[in-house]
Amino acid sequence: MGKQQSATKKLLKILGILVVLIIAGGVLANLMGWMDGGENEKSVTSAEAELRTITQIVSASGRIQPEVEVIIRPDVSGEVIELNVREGDFVREGDLLLRIKPDIYQARIDELNAMLLTQQSRMEQARSTKLQAEIEYQKNKQLYDRDLISELEFMQSENNFESQKSNFKAAEYQIESARAQLRRAEEELQQTVIRSPKDGTISRLNIERGERVLGNAQTAGTEMMRIARLNQMEVEVEVNENDIVNVSVDDTTDIEVDAYPNRSFLGRVTEIANSADITGTGSAEQITNYKVKIRITTPHNLNAGPEAQIVQVSDQESPAGPPSPIFKPGMSGTVDIRTNTAVDVVAVPIQAVTVRDFAGESADSDTTGSETTEQKRSSGSDEDFRRVVFLNDNGVAKRVEVETGISDNTHIQILNGVRAGDEVITGSYRVLSRDLNNGDAIRVTNSQQLASN
Template identity: 60%
Template structure:
């Protein structure tokens, strides 16, 4: 029994000593750097530079509106006694829209007719007086030439004749004036009947029967309704001054309307404003935009056209039958395609970052040189600030290290940017994380690729 206990204790001591020795050797090797000191590097995400077609976009938001819209305002004031249309009705050119009460204008015509007749009667009276004065003048002229009357009598008859001629001319002008006033009154009477200036759909009907409207005589008249071509719609957007230089007439565009989510429509730029619209002028929030009109060229609002288009062909794809019905005021977003570069080297936008090369050069100086520079700077009252040397760079993964490559960039779309020089297609470039790429990663750093952090 004693021998067995002694043997067990010896075995335990031997195992404990062996295990302790292993621990001591392991710690020694770790502290000396023989094992356990491999630097795995910074964890990064990467993507491959590839050849791609990039289309530069200028995005803006705005409202859908008719390309042609006529505001109907009355030329005369009065009460609406007949309204022949309702909002949404389609009308042809010269169709009756509404009537304004004509009584006051008819009474004015009657009054001017009477005034014209009075002026014509006065003209006849003046004409008779002129004929009598002319006969007297001719008689006195003949008598004067025969020395049968005095010169004073002759001058008097001539003056009377000239005066009557002037009176007759003035009366003629008064008749013409009365006739002009009568014509104007008749035109005003005709303007109490308002007809459609063009084919289109009634939009924005703002009046009812019995309502009084103000004419255009002195101020802008009452807006009664609008006649719009709803089968020709456009989007009016505001483009920032920094982007407007890239937009040209006839540029193609992609249009998204909030009322039709997950659908895209085709458009084309038709007009670019020359004058700016400035908001927040004189403040830190000042914004300068330019209005741009984008015509929607995808077929739409077919039921609002003069001849309703009916598709008779049978199709298995319901998408082929879809025709959007846009209404004025709908919200829309426009992406104008300004430039396209085909088959060019491109990388994700986040791969391109910036570095201050001047700062990097300063960090390579020795500690002694840095101390000398600091001493010289402290003795100089006029300190010189080192100018920045900011350049665009991309980090390429080569043999487990991040290699900084200076690059020149071109156009970009929403996700990728064109690389004009610096890297080639097929290079593995670092795209994240954002904090690592912008602040922590340096040229020559060891890196570990982990592309499971995000879906590219």
């Protein structure tokens, strides 16, 4: 008998627990909206349209490079017998960088000097022969005028005189040619001494003393070194054709460099390419980009110039703030270009704007400012896609057609259709993009958060 009472108590206890769980589940379902409204009521999230400043951003990635960089190639070939710089050295315009062995070019000058003297000697001989032919010609002319010699003898002397004048002219031209060759050889000798064309830092050094280099007369010549202004760097990025129309010279930018995480640097657009770089031409994956150069305006590479010692002293005196960045050519970076800014405009979260097909609906719907369905169909189109947002109208979704402007990473400008303070539906994505229709009953799950805000 005692065992039966114990089993009965256990059963009643289990039934009580089940009843409590059922009641709790019903309360939870009621709070979550699973019971109210049945299948027709949709659970959504919302946010208020507000006045805010929107800045349109075009993002692109690229690499850091010097704004000014000069490649040094020799004009003449030969062995490097003197090298006066190392990579990283700062040089002034006119400083001696290196010397190429001049022996062969000096020998060429000696050879051409001897050739010039030879040509000058031949010219003097031609001058003497010409004078002799001229005297003979004048003499025979007098004799011919007095009929003392035949016409044939006179014509021979005349022809000889003209021939000797031509020979003398040819000797003069040969001297000019020899002098031109000598000037060229002297220029080549001077080109064995290479000096810096401008102030800058040796950003790359590809040769060592004793190496042989090839001059520009053969192919492109050997790239010996590069001189760059490292205290003025830029970022070269590629911007897609869809975004390049929004970018202008002097647009301000934020630059993030992989080598300096959690830091942002300022920049300014200085150059926009007119010609496109096209990859995958003729294929479905064709990409058209334009190169854009952005000058880094945040002070950097302060130790890359002759003022390095002064800068180091001043940095030691004022250690506050992060140290000046040191950018090197080839570093990766990401750029956010601020293209357009709209101040105090009505804005809603980007996800609140969706697209609906108005084809087949009556022209007197709740939207304004676009072509009617009849106009669309008369033009031969079976689709009429328009941008809309859904407002919370006392628990009912109200579809409103909108005209949008610029956008940033989170919000989009609304030109008309929505006013500041309107409660727009922002989610979920599945509900907004497919399920939600004009006039549907809705339940806002974040209404308490809106009230508290």
